[in-house]
Amino acid sequence: MTRTALDYDDNWLDPDELAHMRRRLPLTYVHGLPVQRGDDGEVDRVGLLLRTLDTGALGREIVGGRVKFHESIRTALLRHAEKDLGTLALPTAPLSLTPFHVAEYFPTEGVSPYHDPRQHAVALCYILPVIGDCSPGGDALSLDWLTPHEAVSPEITGEMRHGQQHIVRAGLAHLGILP
Amino acid sequence: MTRTALDYDDNWLDPDELAHMRRRLPLTYVHGLPVQRGDDGEVDRVGLLLRTLDTGALGREIVGGRVKFHESIRTALLRHAEKDLGTLALPTAPLSLTPFHVAEYFPTEGVSPYHDPRQHAVALCYILPVIGDCSPGGDALSLDWLTPHEAVSPEITGEMRHGQQHIVRAGLAHLGILP
Amino acid sequence: MTRTALDYDDNWLDPDELAHMRRRLPLTYVHGLPVQRGDDGEVDRVGLLLRTLDTGALGREIVGGRVKFHESIRTALLRHAEKDLGTLALPTAPLSLTPFHVAEYFPTEGVSPYHDPRQHAVALCYILPVIGDCSPGGDALSLDWLTPHEAVSPEITGEMRHGQQHIVRAGLAHLGILP
């Protein structure tokens, strides 16, 4: 099998097939926690996406999505960053593939802190420094840059989807700035 | 969907279906690097499996395999440890799900240090301390406990499959004992 | 200089000399966060020491203290574990010297989350699994095994000294069990 033999068309996995696989295998996911650094090099802002949910309510998420067949983790992370933050966000890929956290999403609630009714997914979570201008795309209404205190406030954590407030806090703890 | 609604039969994913999915999605894998600790608490031995390959030649591997649908990373790791090391190995599950290394296996050679012609797999690699007696099962001929020097010698690395000598060295580096 | 030439007497650094050095150099510290694991291998309890402070009030701390001249990090960690938890605690030294967190204590408040009026110290923080019986020694009144929820409750965090509640939360986040 050679690389050129692969069809890299975005549509090669049709929705029915993906839905089927989501019930048969754990999907490999990547997450990026968008951050901005202050003058002293320490992170002082965390970026959270605001989306309209299927129910019409609003919900918050971090950057991320699944890794495609034959796609590297770094490429997948930068692809999702571009999709979610726009083409001018200038994110920095992680130096090491060792994630700061691994989130296990289960379709059953309560098995882990993370829940996704569509699927079982194993998500590698990375810090994603961003130095450009973000213009959230797709179904995201906005990207809000929050202080660590705001990011872990009850108002914000109450809006996080799929238990992702735990990823935010694990990220802040990794960075040494969990309030 | 409830947990009890799932069929946990080992055979629920038949070989044809698995072979098909291996060409459509990256599989989530776990690896355990079996280690033994000396009296001072430092690791002094690494365990490598010796297997007969399809070609009839011999090859070495570390513990591991895929994560099943709705299976946690720790459960998958201990299931593969039992399959590869026997029921009396007494492995210790990792305290944290943060792996010491992430290995990306691609079906194309040269994309990364790891190559598996069957599939694209993303493998989370953990140190697996073992205190019991190992009796390798399945298709493994033996489990050999090697010193760090032996484990990275040309004789041994030349027998490692799929580029796993890089996982062994990353593990030894993480443990501070890479010769 | 040979190892045998060193005087390993506990008293070789007299209090005046130590007090002087504490104002001249950052001290190297180690911390161990005592934990117990449940049947599934996940940590379910965290151990916190309760001490009488100089002021007569009570305060909570985790295991730890300074690294002595020519003492390894693992030896220092196990020495402090024995001093704080007794000789029957059976702690497990960390596999890797990579800490889950680095705490910078400054004599000035507000420079970092950690404050120690006596000194500037750089503390490497490790998870310390304990499987034996703990009988706190020295000036510790008790060792209390708390659930993650209890360990981060306002009652407990309000009793933590030197900002160590941040180490507890970073440890729980590293273990994937921060509530």
Next chain:
Amino acid sequence: MTRTALDYDDNWLDPDELAHMRRRLPLTYVHGLPVQRGDDGEVDRVGLLLRTLDTGALGREIVGGRVKFHESIRTALLRHAEKDLGTLALPTAPLSLTPFHVAEYFPTEGVSPYHDPRQHAVALCYILPVIGDCSPGGDALSLDWLTPHEAVSPEITGEMRHGQQHIVRAGLAHLGILP
């Protein structure tokens, strides 16, 4: 004690006093492994300093030195980077204070892979991405940007001082590019 009460003069610790303390306490050190990233975000070059040793021979080192009293780890790392790489190197401070490796230097050979006849030092090792122009200062003759293969070749490792070739390899393993 307030911050303003401190004397931040570089000379406040005279050589005799420092030499004395080096025999009494472990010193806290920081190391930065200078790296350059390729277009795909992966590190492809490692920077090693070439110095003239006291003996007149040449030796290689990575960036680093001790942390001063009341100095943060990030500040110390950037101070040593400026001293060793010049003012135009534009290094990036680490996002997290969790090091990829901890090196224990002992004055006695053979206790650990690291040896420094002057002192016992505990060194926190960080990856140090550099995007500017390096002009090595102080006693450094040059900074050479090497491929991972060159950096671990016998010619180069034979020139590394104090066992620092182990830090280089641990860094490359952490980055997933150890040859």
